[in-house]
Amino acid sequence: MSWDVLADNAGLFWHGFQTTLLLALASWAVAASLSIVVAPLRVAPLAALRAAATAYVEFTRNVPPIVIVFFAYFALPNLGVELSPFAAVVAGVGFYGGAMFAEIIRSGISAIPRGQYESATAQGMSFVQAMRLVILPQALRLVVPPLGTETINIIKNTSLGAAVSMGEILGTANLVGSRTFAYVVVFVGAGVLYLALTLPTAAAFNALERRLARR
Amino acid sequence: MGQPEMHGAGIGAAGPVAIEFRDVHKRYGDLHVLKGIDLRVAAGEVVVVVGPSGSGKSTLIRCINRIEAIDAGDITVLGVPVAARGTDIRALRRRIGMVFQQFNLYPHKTALENVMLAPVKVAGVPRGEAEQRARELLRRVGIGEKHGAYPAALSGGQQQRVAIARALAMRPEIILFDEPTSALDPEMIREVLDVMRGLAHTGITMVVVSHEMGFAREVADRIVFVDDGMIVEERPPLEFFDDARHERTKAFLSKIL
Ligand SMILES: Nc1ncnc2c1ncn2[C@@H]1O[C@H](COP(=O)(O)OP(=O)(O)O)[C@@H](O)[C@H]1O
Ligand SMILES: [Mg+2]
Numbered sequence: 001m002s003w004d005v006l007a008d009n010a011g012l013f014w015h016g017f018q019t020t021l022l023l024a025l026a027s028w029a030v031a032a033s034l035s036i037v038v039a040p041l042r043v044a045p046l047a048a049l050r051a052a053a054t055a056y057v058e059f060t061r062n063v064p065p066i067v068i069v070f071f072a073y074f075a076l077p078n079l080g081v082e083l084s085p086f087a088a089v090v091a092g093v094g095f096y097g098g099a100m101f102a103e104i105i106r107s108g109i110s111a112i113p114r115g116q117y118e119s120a121t122a123q124g125m126s127f128v129q130a131m132r133l134v135i136l137p138q139a140l141r142l143v144v145p146p147l148g149t150e151t152i153n154i155i156k157n158t159s160l161g162a163a164v165s166m167g168e169i170l171g172t173a174n175l176v177g178s179r180t181f182a183y184v185v186v187f188v189g190a191g192v193l194y195l196a197l198t199l200p201t202a203a204a205f206n207a208l209e210r211r212l213a214r215r
Numbered sequence: 216m217g218q219p220e221m222h223g224a225g226i227g228a229a230g231p232v233a234i235e236f237r238d239v240h241k242r243y244g245d246l247h248v249l250k251g252i253d254l255r256v257a258a259g260e261v262v263v264v265v266g267p268s269g270s271g272k273s274t275l276i277r278c279i280n281r282i283e284a285i286d287a288g289d290i291t292v293l294g295v296p297v298a299a300r301g302t303d304i305r306a307l308r309r310r311i312g313m314v315f316q317q318f319n320l321y322p323h324k325t326a327l328e329n330v331m332l333a334p335v336k337v338a339g340v341p342r343g344e345a346e347q348r349a350r351e352l353l354r355r356v357g358i359g360e361k362h363g364a365y366p367a368a369l370s371g372g373q374q375q376r377v378a379i380a381r382a383l384a385m386r387p388e389i390i391l392f393d394e395p396t397s398a399l400d401p402e403m404i405r406e407v408l409d410v411m412r413g414l415a416h417t418g419i420t421m422v423v424v425s426h427e428m429g430f431a432r433e434v435a436d437r438i439v440f441v442d443d444g445m446i447v448e449e450r451p452p453l454e455f456f457d458d459a460r461h462e463r464t465k466a467f468l469s470k471i472l
Contacts, residue, residue, distance in 0.1 A: 113317070115315055115319035116321070118315070118319065119313065119378075120321075122313040124333060124338075125305075126305060134321055134332075141323070
């Protein structure tokens, strides 16, 4: 086996690695922003808001994320919205990750004693203030481990970029493999590159969990 | 409706009325919890609500700041119709402090931050000013040196005193206590009651659900006995304890005294 293939294509793989990193960061930002709004809506006083949030979560997380990526990339143009492959993957992975995050955060919210919300609102806080200042800071601490797991899923899901011809890690490996037939080498290399992203992420979430536990 | 009623009220309630219940009903599903409550609390009055467990005391007190919604009747607090549509309940709640049995301090915030949070975020008091007042309040409840501690590092009695400081931070006109000492070890009950006793002399309106009969006898202007969702008897403490009229009151008193 010629492991030189990796060295010979180091530039391509480096670019793929960077692209995956950017996809993951952007998707994570989308997922985090969506979920921090959607999770509280799941327990909002207004039934219509609760229903909308539930609908988003249940539809999205029960559909394979590749369906959402394909929808964003192939179907949205028919509806007049052209997305780049990058944007389509971020939309799909971010939307899906947002639903997963929202469900995790909601479980954290429901673990907070009802008295916390009552004392916050008894002091004149609005629902949004009570969530932002009192409930979410406590709820998020409880769910750091599952949020870490889901963050790693987001990194892994960016490999859907390969399905819309992106040159992220998997797409790059596939491309180099088809040119050199060194499939074993390129996919092992791809796996190692993903580990270079996911293992430090897991370590960071573990460290965060330990730091919060100490307080 | 809408303006404070200035005419005199029932026993002990002379002067402006702070809280008024008129034929208030509350149900949880099929459970009829408040069955026509009529009650007036005068501004500055200290009312202690007693009664058996499950009789509706917590529900009654929680209706005052609309933590529980009522099904019928009306409640006027500080001249504001609590249940009316269009009532700015958040504005009203700023004028009503509340202390809970389980303290409900914010565990992710220090004692000082617990007291400062609502003044800064709800009332828009500048941080420096809010902090100064918070320190002052914590000193007043005897927590001065522990202002940097998180609730988990405080005893139950200390936590409840912080909770009282927190309730006072918004400079409320009314303060509600729902069994503030029931979750405390006996040796800590006194320190909390001492703070409450001090408060009673400041002219703030207090409604206190409590089983502390010594406190009620000493501090209350009036004792309200609730049983099975109804006010059975409301009397000044001496009369209440020594000359209860109703059989149900006597039965209750014989159990707890
Ligand atoms: N959120 C609720 N849902 C259903 N039933 C409730 C709820 N809160 C209280 N209750 C019931 O209402 C009755 C009165 O409760 P409560 O006001 O807490 O009584 P007290 O404070 O006098 O012990 C009890 O039977 C209690 O079980
Ligand atoms: Mg109670």
